Amino acid sequence: MVSLGERPPAAGFGGDLAALAELDEATLLGGLRERFVRQQVYTDVGDILIAMNPFQPLPLYGREVSKQYLCHETSALPPHIFAVASRAYHAMLGHRGSGPRSQCIVISGESGAGKTESTKLLLQHIMNLCKGNSQLEQQILQVNPLLEAFGNAQTVVNDNSSRFGKYIQLRFQKNTVQGAKLSEYLLEKSRVVQQDAGERNFHIFYYMFAGLSAEEKEMYGLLDPSVYRYISGRFGTQDIAQRWKHKYKEVCNALDMVGFQEQEQVDMQAILAGVLSLGNVTFEPEESSGSAKVSEASWGWLKAAAGQFGVQDDELLKCLICTMSVTRGEQILRFHTQQQAEDARDSIAKVAYGRVFGWIVCKINELLAENVDTEVELGEIGILDIFGFENFAVNRFEQFCINLANEQLQHFFNHHIFQLEQAAYKEEDLPWETITFNNNEPTLDLLLAKPLGLLSLLDEQSAFPQATDKTFVDKLNSSFKGNSQFQPGRGHVLAFSIIHYAGKVQYTAEGFLEKNRDTLPANVRGLFTDSVTPLLSVLFKATISRTGTLMPHVKAKVRAEADNKFNSTRKQTAGAQFRHSLMVLMERMYSANPHFVRCIKPNSQKEPGVVDSQMVLQQLRYNGLLETIRIRRDGFSWRPSFEEFAERYAILLFKPDVSLTKERKSRLFFKYWHQEQLVKCVEQLERAAVIIQKERISFPVPKPRKRCPQSCPHYSDNPPQPPVPRPRSKLTESTPFDNFLDPSAPRPVLGTVGQTRDEAKMKELKRGATLRWFKETQAQKVMQDDGAFPSWLHGMISRREAENLLIDKPLGCFLVRISQSRPGYTLTYRGENRCRHYLIDMQPNARYVILGEDQAHASLTELVQYHQTVGIQPFMEKLTVPCGQVGEAQPYPLLVLLGLGYRCWALAI
Template sequence: MGEKLPEDLASLSELDEKSLLEVLTGRFTQNLIYTYIGDILVAINPFKYLSIYEKEVSVSLKSLPPHIFAVADRAYQSMLGRLATGPKNQCIVISGESGAGKTESTKLLLRHIMELCKANSQLEQQILQVNPLLEAFGNAQTVMNDNSSRFGKYIQLRFQNSSVKGAKINEYLLEKSRVVHQDEGEQNFHIFYFMLAGISTEDKEIYGLLDPTRYRFGKEDVVHAWRLKYAEVCNAMDMVGFEEQEKVDMMTILAGILSLGNIAFETTDSDALKVSEASRGWLKATAGQFGVQEEDLLKSLTCTTSVTRGEAIQRLHNQQQAEDARDSIAKVAYGRVFGWIVSKINELLAPKVDCDVELSEIGILDIFGFENFAVNRFEQLCINLANEQLQYFFNHLVSMENSFTHARFVPLFQDLFLTKPIGILSLLDEQSAFPQATDRDFVDKLNSKFKTAPNFEVVRNHTPLFTIVHYAGKVQYNASGFLEKNRDTIPANIRELFINSVTPLLSVLFAATISRTGTLMPRKAKHSLAVLMEKMFAAGPHFVRCIKPNRSKQPDQLDSKLVMDQLRYNGLMETIRIRRDGFSWRPKFREFVERSFGLFSFSCMSILNSTQLSGWKCGSSRLFFKYWHQEELSRLLERLGRAALVIQKNYRARVCRRRYLSLLEEIRRQRQAQREREEREEEERRRQQLEDERKRRLELEQENRRKNLIALTLSLIRFLFFCGQATPFDNELNVHLDAPLMLQPIDEERMKEKHLKKTNTIRWFKETQVRKLTRDGGFPCWFHGMITRRQAEDLLIDKPLGCFLLRVGQSREGYTLTYRGADRCRHYMVEMQSNGKYVILGEDRAHSSLTDLVQYHTQVGIKPFMELLALPCGQVRPDYEELKDFTSSLSSAVERPAEDQDMDTGSHKVHLEMQSRPFPRLYPSIRLAMREIQQIQQVQTHTHRDTDIS
């Protein structure tokens, strides 16, 4: 064991940079990556997996040192009002430079908050699947981070009491330019590599995808891990609720973006543009993947049409303009796909509660860190602007805790960026409005306006450059492309082309409008960040400051200079002083009494004097507390609550005992009266029995006389007919000698209700399930139709461990998986989602069919006991006869087509799968385009060979 190091930097006796760095370095070498500054968490990225992230850690959280789970717990308890501040919406701000571990911290926070809910609902699993989905489409490898967020997100978790009821994602500043350009050592968005590696050979033919190295927008070798990532992305979309056709359309659009990047142009003799010979196939493929006509797509790339005074005027593009149009389409298409994914997630995860129900909220902000590359462009300016605002938010809240002057926290972004009409962004908007303005003009304007500003430096260079002194240091920006990227527009003829696409999703994406607070498209930086700041200032804040230990992304290595630089520009030294000397909690008198204690007859002074707390101050209208006072008061409140429970327990026990004794006396009186009444009734019953016995004997005697008379009559008749012939009345007489049978009464209403439920379930099964479940006119051996829970247990009672069956619920539209466990049978509910996927409640994987679900869980155990399906329980009796009748009408549908009778089993399976799943609308044209591309490449290959030989 190493030396015991302080867990809270605010408790250091000697506060200087050297001692601060020594503590952080010592804790990091002991794998203690979390440290407190009061209630602010400092997290150093370990670049490796640690056992402190295990689920079991959260169970014993209160006994742990500083931890990311503690931040989640504090935010959750504060939202519920279980701490001294009372119930209030909360926000968790995770900050730090790129590669510091913000995204991983966000995932850990989400996971622990879902654990705290303990509802075990499918919604919790859906929320947890949002992160891997957004990472695939919004993250990329950069020189600073292998999984860098190229967009910002604010996750709003919505709660009713202590249970999560929904979620909403707000996304900001997607770096769309990465689609068409990546600097050396960087990659495109993850989804392109996942898709090219994970899609099957058959699906590649459907989407029109070739080898990854053939695409300009993503030249990388296939990595095996990407195949697994693609499967995870598809499962995440299934879990959240995306429809199969939506997934196919989206993947087709992504394939179209890749093909679009390979279109090259060349000039003709008449100086007009045409697509190069080697690009003809790529143009055809792109048109098929986008669902538009090839001629219309080519026209939109090579010319611009404008209408002036009712006359259409065409302006031909030069080669650069055509390439810009090509790249613009790719960026906008990808940006709108990403916006649609976020919008769809928000639609599927929206709270399913009445609009008048008030919901609480915890927001988690995960936004890109401060960036300073060799070449910094428009995207870096927006990213660093966002970080300036976050730093201001942090400084603003922290500085208010002390009497330190607020002048030193005057925000850079307020003076330099947003001031109207001369702020940098205002000037950028102004220049963007002029069609003839250039990036050089924009920089000249900046140099003229801000040449004397302390945070701005003029750069004398023929390239449009300027420098800003940020809180984290100087950054030089290259303004090339600023105006065009700020406009973020596409020509009207391109928009109209895609609105008329035969691919419904693409048409919807380009017909969508952009609103200030909409989620379909990324909003402008100043608007979106303003909305974000409004939400954060209205909530109770929690801070996680992430630190990057080294630039090589290696575990167990800490670069002291790099860490110290981050500590300085994050202002952590100042933060420690403020947390130690300042007052972070400042409730008003009435707020303190009402929310904390609810003791209206007591004064604040009398309450605090009884707590023996020290270090607090009393002002003219409010109280001033240190950061640790809140935790101390929370513990006192908890103790007071326990004392109140003891008082309530004893008082209620006394009241209940009085009521008990009174009720006991009343019961005794009632029992005495009951006994007397029962004695009278017993005497009356005995008298009635004697009377009934007498009547019965009399009736029996009369019956015997009647039978004797009948027998005598029969004997007389037989004697008279001496021939011994039988009379025609013998059978009738024999029948009438027997007593008539009495039928039991039937509960018709109950039988009708039961029959109606059963009928509805059978109708649901017939209309939506039979075709999915039957194979060759029959059901799988593990399916037992509509049987009860008790019947299922009876079938499995003598079966070995791991035996299982699936059954249809009698009173609900769904399935139940019954499993023979070691000690008893377990019953797992199987839900069918709106997109037709099947999920076991509590699991994080969706399946396209029940057969896939069963097959998967023969290899992967079912949570939480991780039980494997081993042996299917065969149908030992006709449990499913009522459902089996429905398969007869499907016999023609499952028969093999005559032309496919000679196909092998594997080919036939592929044929059926291709028939049963959606595919792009212009699938034949995509196949033709791919063949043409391959033929051109073969011709080029032969040409090169002939040249080499000659």
């Protein structure tokens, strides 16, 4: 069999630290610093990538760089986030030594370490690997700016911090993406109503103020941002406002690209405006009873919020200042105190925003769902981008949940890197010295153990109406006394500390019970269900799953049954929902083959080129990267089953008669670099086979002997021979964009040679359906103010006819034609020596997009105008001269030319 090297190629600081003979903390830190200063922000540790946030744009992600990492043999290239994407993609297809298998990429690190950017780059490269040139790929890429706007915010340590976790599942059929699914975890809803010093609310609020026109702000009832209590911090300089305005346009385009309807977008922004107005409603106590009433100065805000939500202001007022219950058929009204009224106001704002976010995720999943046969097995790549470990000056319930999630991820990493390795050695009775690693199982037991874990105790206290944050802390102190992972707060402070894998964090217990209960004021659901704003009604009719997922499209009857069946689910605490969602996430990840990206924050000032050695070293320690290097260097991280190995690599045997029965072989263990070596060997043989096949095809084909009849005794010596394949001419092959302009070049003529009557009839039916589609849905949209059609619109002409019209036209000349086979358009462009044909996709929300482009347009005319200044991908060609119609028979106020060139039809509109 092929001989495998005992050590990987010496890489040293060229990329792979696991290749170094000697390595300690100082050497590791020095190597990372040296590479970072040279703007080499990626470093391998075997098959694990360390990514240091450069805090500046770098020329590492362009089209040419992406091309280098398209093949799965990337070991000769510098470490890169694209290499991780390539490894996962080809492993999913079964190109890396084992059969096809689902993959997951786990991106971890502190807040501000660069996880969100890494996720975007992974998605970008995976879409490049697909080469499907489908609109679905562009829609998947447009999900990121949408989620960032609604789920990210500025914090003290990160200007674009993800305030929720997400797991993106990309579904593949063979090598092409067929759909995607997004799971979101623990949106930090409290940020809507409160932000600490130096922090901001979610990005979308600032984008709206910067991007909406004066008329649109008036329509939504928005005033100057400085008057809103929920908008913290200065609005920013003119440069920042311009950047936010650009971001708002990106969000609007992403909504169009993914497929949101225009009315849905209007309703969504009205609800967000209502949240801001509601925040300005203030209360004061009644002099006689002490119960809360709306202060005189904020009545206008209450009316504004009611109008934006599409409800009656007096009904909204009732939800704020009182609670109505029914006991023995009698309605009992309990008026709120000022604090209770403020809590009710903030709860409504948080729930409304949270449901908008959940609806966006649900809508994305509906629009990006795979459209394939359910019996077909699909491959999958999951990408986890979840909040990083956090330790602020004040840590609340949100930080507790965030750090719990990071404990789970660290345990997953430990299990994959250390514990599986030790188990394999023990099973095979191989020598293995004890390895020390940051074992965080005791902390997970403290947090999650039932029924005495911290989360269980929190849920227990949350169920008692009389329980307070103080009784919760007292319960913790008595339950975990003597636990090495728990420390009570000092003095009379309502706090406690947990010893996490990344260090000790003190949590302020104030607000824990309220946030965990996540209660919605009574009658709010009924009020918003009856809203005249359609989207708000949908949001509050929706069912909430056990994991906290919004399910807005459950049928009424099914929802009623679900309400009865899952009555307890609807009352689940935020902590319980988060725990269930984490369980589902970990099940998915344990069933897939993982790839790890460890993001490192080089300094806390967000300065490019600066390395804080102590900060970096601390992250390396609690990530266990030094032990990981040792494992990857000395251990056997790749352990395929014998059947997988024999099926994939039997071709590499020097002696074909070697037995491949499992009884003759023990379990297989390989170093991490052996897989790359084997893949290289297989690729060499595959390339050789292709060359041999090409040479064989070019040989003269001998004239076949006359075959004997089957009854002849010599028939077996001269059986029928299969036809020898002939090389194809590229001139007769269609491509996504190109056709040579030379009219004498041979071309396939579709729908003519060998066409049956049924096929011809079907073609005419399609043409008729397309004409009706244009007449009924498009003609009025395309028609100009003077009743004429644009000179570049050429009706229903063929691809060949379009090229003949452009053959003698200048470079950049173009026309748009109606498709002959489907309701839609094609843009034909006169390039150098050839024409290109770009399909124009018609989206369900009536937006026009050139296939492969990332910009949606409200009309066909807007699309043409846009690409007169912005080139069409991938050749960046701009539209210059419109190709006039034959005879220039314009204007036609009620006629549209259909079929210019060889035939000319007129259709009355």
